[in-house]
Each structure stands twice: as C-alpha cells, then as structure tokens.
Amino acid sequence: MEEDKVLSHEYDGIQEYDNDLPRWWVWMFWGWIVFGVIYVGYYHYGPGTFPRQDVALEMKQAEEAAAQVAAEQAASQPEMDDAFFLAQVKIPEVIAKGSEVFTAKCVACHGAAGEGIVGPNLTDEYWIHGGAPTDIHNVILKGVLEKGMLAWESQLTKDELVAVTSYVISIEGTNPPNAKEPQGEKVE
Structure with a gap:
C-alpha cells in the first residue's frame, strides 16, 4: 500500500495530503464530461428535441386532429336552417x-x-x-x-x-x- 503524501506546508497545525483521487471518481468525472458534450451536441446542434418542443408538436397535432374531426362531424350533420x-x-x-x-x-x-x-x-x-x-x-x-x-x-x-x-x-x-x-x- 502506498504511503500518504504530505505537502510541505501546514496551516494552524493542519497538514494537507496530496493523494490521488479515487479511480471511480475520476472515471465518473470524465464520464459526465463526455455525456455533457454528447448531450449538447445532440439536443442543441443535432436532431434531439426538448420536452417543451415535444409537447408543442403533440399539441399542434392534437389540434389538427380535433379540427379534422370537427370538420368531419360538421359535414356529416345536416345544416340547421x-x-x-x-x-x-x-x-x-x-x-x-x-x-x-x-x-x-x-x-x-x-x-x-x-x-x-x-x-x-x-x-x-x-x-x-x-x-x-x-x-x-x-x-x-x-x-x-x-x-x-x-x-x-x-x-x-x-x-x-x-x-x-x-x-x-x-x-x-x-x-x-x-x-x-x-x-x-x-x-x-
């Protein structure tokens, strides 16, 4: 096992260690950086859509479908004159x-x-x-x-x-x- 490395300075009797970060933490750190680059590329510059855009698209499609149904119903009912x-x-x-x-x-x-x-x-x-x-x-x-x-x-x-x-x-x-x-x- 490697011995803890102590830095040469101290403050109020406290010494600072210069140990390497745990490997799992380093891999997680780099993983989040890679994820962030992919996320930004996909959603901001690529084909990805944000939830608000998805909802807006679905609402537009629902409104168009409702308008079509209303038009079909109006066409199938007699005119009330x-x-x-x-x-x-x-x-x-x-x-x-x-x-x-x-x-x-x-x-x-x-x-x-x-x-x-x-x-x-x-x-x-x-x-x-x-x-x-x-x-x-x-x-x-x-x-x-x-x-x-x-x-x-x-x-x-x-x-x-x-x-x-x-x-x-x-x-x-x-x-x-x-x-x-x-x-x-x-x-x-």
Missing part, C-alpha cells in the same frame, strides 16, 4: 320529444300550452328576439339573460334542443286560453 326546423315539425316523434322537454324545462315561465306566464306567449305571431325557426333555436340555445331566459345548450342534448325548438314552432297559432298579451314584433 329554417327549412330543417320546419321539416322537423312534421315528425310526430320529434314533436313528442319536444313536448316532454318543454313540459320539464319551460312550463314554469311559458305555461303548459306556451301561453306565457313570466316569459312571453309562444303561441302568437309576435316575437321579441325574432320569429324565424333559427332565431327561436338560437334563443333556446344561448338564452337572453337580461330577460331571464336561460341558455339551455349546456343542459340539453342537441336532439333535445332541436325537438324543443320544433315543438315551440308547432304551437304557434294554437291560441290557448288566458294567453299573455303579444310582446315584440309581428313575424309572418
């Missing part, structure tokens, strides 16, 4: 479903027959926010909070929204008893 809603009015199952939704969600404000209680009369030809089928659908969908009309798009399914819109269109002109006076503008 006035003609669409007027066609739905002629389907008894849609009107029955709309009547169920209306009874469960709308009666408190609009009355059992749509005659109007707190909310406006839905059976006359006067409308506050437009009487076209798409206008009616948009009011049901988005609501009119300043008038007390809730937005139902987050609480009803798409089919329920179409059904209740079709039902409201179908009850126009039914003239129920005790109907509320007309409000809004006449729509023919």
Whole structure:
C-alpha cells in the first residue's frame, strides 16, 4: 500500500495530503464530461428535441386532429336552417320529444300550452328576439339573460334542443286560453 503524501506546508497545525483521487471518481468525472458534450451536441446542434418542443408538436397535432374531426362531424350533420326546423315539425316523434322537454324545462315561465306566464306567449305571431325557426333555436340555445331566459345548450342534448325548438314552432297559432298579451314584433 502506498504511503500518504504530505505537502510541505501546514496551516494552524493542519497538514494537507496530496493523494490521488479515487479511480471511480475520476472515471465518473470524465464520464459526465463526455455525456455533457454528447448531450449538447445532440439536443442543441443535432436532431434531439426538448420536452417543451415535444409537447408543442403533440399539441399542434392534437389540434389538427380535433379540427379534422370537427370538420368531419360538421359535414356529416345536416345544416340547421329554417327549412330543417320546419321539416322537423312534421315528425310526430320529434314533436313528442319536444313536448316532454318543454313540459320539464319551460312550463314554469311559458305555461303548459306556451301561453306565457313570466316569459312571453309562444303561441302568437309576435316575437321579441325574432320569429324565424333559427332565431327561436338560437334563443333556446344561448338564452337572453337580461330577460331571464336561460341558455339551455349546456343542459340539453342537441336532439333535445332541436325537438324543443320544433315543438315551440308547432304551437304557434294554437291560441290557448288566458294567453299573455303579444310582446315584440309581428313575424309572418
């Protein structure tokens, strides 16, 4: 075994040894230097990507995929224009479903027959926010909070929204008893 080498100087009675570093420590030191050079070369100057870049790329791919799915869904669903809603009015199952939704969600404000209680009369030809089928659908969908009309798009399914819109269109002109006076503008 090699004897410890003592340096020729001392400080406060403490002598300093001049021993070699352990071999495992030297190899680890050189290993980290080699690793650092490879890391910098690969990630900063080579093909490697950092996690933030990976996440950004994956997010971009996910957004593109979501946009493609949304476009495919939009293409596969019928356009909800006035003609669409007027066609739905002629389907008894849609009107029955709309009547169920209306009874469960709308009666408190609009009355059992749509005659109007707190909310406006839905059976006359006067409308506050437009009487076209798409206008009616948009009011049901988005609501009119300043008038007390809730937005139902987050609480009803798409089919329920179409059904209740079709039902409201179908009850126009039914003239129920005790109907509320007309409000809004006449729509023919």
